[in-house]
Amino acid sequence: MSSDGPIIDYGPSAPHGPDVTGHHAPLEDPLFDMNKNEEDMFRTVLKPDDSFDENGVYWADLPILKRINFVNKVNNEEAKKEARATWEMFKNDPLSPVAYYFRNMVLPGAGLGLEGYVLFSIGNLKPLFQKGFPECWSTHQICNKTWLNAVEYLEICGIIVGQILVGIIGDWIGRRWGLIQDAAIMFVGLIMLVASWGVTQNGWVICYTWSLFFYGIGVGGEYPMTATSGMENAVGSGKVSTKDDRLHRGRKVTSAFLMQGWGQFFNQVLLILLLLIFHHGSGNAPYSALAVQYTFRVSFAIPAVGTLWLVYYRTYKVKGGANKQLRIAKKKSSVTGYDTESLKITCRHFGGRLLATAGTWYMNDVFFYGNKLFQSEFIKVITPHSTSIMPGWLYNLVNVGVSLCGYYLASFLIDHKLYGRKHMQSIGFLMDFILFIIPAFNFEYYTSREHIKSFQTMYFLSSFFNQFGPNSVTFLAAAEVYPTAVRATAHGFSAAVGKLGALTASILYNYIDTQTKFYVVPWFGLAGLVLNVVFMPDTTGLDLKEQERRWAFIRSGREEDYHGIAIHPKHLSLWERIRGVGKHYDPDLDYKQRIEEMRAEWESRMQEKIDEKAGRLDADDFDDEEFHEHLQSYFQRSTRRATLQGPFRHTNGNGNELTEKITPSDDSNATSDDSITGTNGRH
Template structure:
């Protein structure tokens, strides 16, 4: 807020409206310095220097070489600023950067970290169960083959139920409730997994399977809730986005998502340590039933403690998680679930649904197939091995390689020269190549003298899966849709993705290792085609602009929107073919945005007058959602004919005109 004692010196009265040509006199204020003309005020607000150059050209409208220089300049400035902030924190307190990372990356992704720990432990535990309970898990003498197969099927089915159910709840009741519900379900599920038992071995398996299904519901809900809440926390709920929003939104969400990789890593480390503890310091077979039971039960009990803390954190420390959703509902006059927006999405953004759901499906055939296939992979490179330790150690290496992919994705996902769409296309393409090469040369690469090449290709496929579709599908399924139905659309896309995991789980039970290599690569190629044709690129796009475009679409005035959300760079080939980008006009949009800001300011002032019951002071003229210089401009350029009724009434009062605390009126 401005200091009441500092007068604002304005030029002549300006009933003319915004001076976008730069012909009107300068304006001076102690709050924000001098602007040569009114156009500079709005350029600073509507054309930020991280997206527009000195000439006011949007980065996507620049030529390739000019864009390259602009992006490098912005990145250099931002890197210097971030390093300076890091160094200042480090000098003040050497541990403060770790605290910053924990608050901004670890906590938002804690649910996915716990999910990754438990979800992927199932594949790690299966070979241990086969060694400790061979008559049940291996020979299928004491247990039903149907229930053993259901371990993989029902887990995925539970995830699908959670993704759809919690996605709808997150848009209906709110993000915070969805987050609390997920954590609670996962905590109860972990208690069930830890205590799973049965009178017979088959009864134990049945109890184990249904515990996984229940836990899977909470896991499924984590996908839409973490993505939407993380993104909306990054973007904020005000009308104007920040530099940090525009430059690092993708990094914030991906940094939370990569906690899934750390969950896998810690699960594998703890399983190795627990087996060594309960198997008397040895990792070699045979394993006693007691050692197996203690190993797997304690491995589930440990994350239960962390999940209980997560319930507490979300209940008491995330009370504003639904703020942006509530703002969007208020603007659209919606109190419950926004069914109208859902209908518009289905009719209007069908291509985007095909892109986010279809590419997620193709990715999960690779991602979950990779986890399900790792046992077969280990058999190829370590034949005649009877211990689970070599497989676990190789998986630990694989997870480490995947983590490198996660982190590189977080560093480059916001880069305007590479970004989301290129990252996903390259990732799918590399997965296709790294699987199709050994598919048609399987015997060659599985020979002892060439096995290291086979290993390298397998590990690299994990790297490019994370540095590509696995990271991008997670963020794109939230970014390309409006706030009102973001969780629903993300949940639906993720659920279709899990059908890909189910496809891999079913398919791998009926084909041999060689055939798996023949079949799987083509899902990667299909992912490339879907990405190139149907996926829009939201890299560098201010999501406030996407919400603005959505307001036009919802009002049935799509052709009246002329902003950057329909720039060809931010649309898919399919949308460009349909002519969605034709109304794009940066000059017309610039004038339109100024007029929209004026109207919003006048509405806000009317509400404040009504709320204050006529008491008008300097603070009443300042809108907390707009920078001071824009607010001052609207104060100055709102003439008597434009003023809201209550302000006109107050202007007529002589005692108000003589008040020393009231702003100068003209």
């Protein structure tokens, strides 16, 4: 069979690898002896050099010093490659790096940016309402206090409904539909907020509350949809994952998630500007009802325009590729609707992981709301007689800026194999515990005017470590540690439990005084640390397709037959290791197994071609020489494509966009027009 015949794409691989003697094969010679170097080629395909050393040893199996050297070498080479690519882009077009960032980070996280804008505006608007409508929001003379409290409660309830409902829809109908639905719900919810009214102020509060509930459903859906679609877009179309998935998957998802921080930032900036505009250039009280009305309604109208554009973009620009990995998973399991069987197996096999992702998210949200305690307390000390809301808004703006620093640092280090997700979350929980426990037992000391600067420092540091830790990691891990078939459902469930933590905090804080709050909050951080250490697996550096391969064994009832790196002790939780989950890990046996799987896949595809074009023949009619020819052809294509690896592979040395055709392998719905580059953050 000619090498121009049918080609199976098993995914990108590293540019080189050693043969059985430890020497590198002469890649520049395309006519080298296949039989002699077949082992080298398999290792190149199955053991990429960003995860395996020159001897084919997995990075997590290396001794500690060699592991550190290997990881640093890979990271340094990747950083240099990205720096060179960025510089080439800049030389060709100074604005092209900005355009790249917008396409691959801003657009995937646009929904979270818009929901962050509106979601956190509720807390910012409350003091403005209290100043502009004191008889309703402050003294409760003309408004029902229960409905005023319900503003926050129903908003959180709407988010919980959306997280669970849209998570299920995302696994049932598809990621793309979930994304479109979220944007549409948020747009309608914003229209309701802008137009909210009532015959009385209490009637307006009720209308405002239910509008927030409806909007919250869309907000909740953004969590599982953004996490799963952003994560799966980093995965290649072949049997082996891409280098982008292995080295930058966490960064892709975190970069989308941090748009929530930018949403908070722009909301606070616009509220300050709008109040100055409608209050005649002054931010000081008293505020007229008209100024308050215009400020809050225009502040909701602005994101409504952006959300309408998001509906259009997701409807007409996000194509079916957003559902590719889900289609592959359903095809393998012969499922057309919702995969209830996978959900049952996930609950049975990954109960500890559910406890980890949901439990740590719950603890983090209590902490996240606890951070607001710092702000209100030190503002009281700094401006004890102020009636203006501006000091609070300005300090919140600074706080959001510090939080953004935490978001960005998390995106840079979350894929680092020597630090990664689990260590980042543990340190974040520990630091927040310390930063709360210190003022809890020295409350009067730190809230005095003489020591308020120390209190402010702890406040900003708690914000930083919350983002550079549990707030970023919970969003990523809740999707990453589960199989594709139920990924959105599991993420939605974990996020919903997290919002129960926010609900717990908002209710609890109404019944205890400020110092008691400081006594209570730190222990949630300590509990989050314990849950993370015991139950959370560390998936840093582990590609999603290897996890899917393990899942195929689990779903078919052959868990003990899987021997790959997904059950390496490094990638298992303490709880899973205690239970003996990793006892079948055997890299040599797994390597042989993957070679057999690779050949079986090839024979299966060849048989399909025969059935379609040449009648009923037997794939065994193809001999070893023909398989070798296929492997050589694939190997040459893999080495040619190696230069396109990584997050900047969409440009060449001149900054021009590169596109290379990929022959579909395990996605029957894919077409030969699928390419490495594309829209919607897909590479």
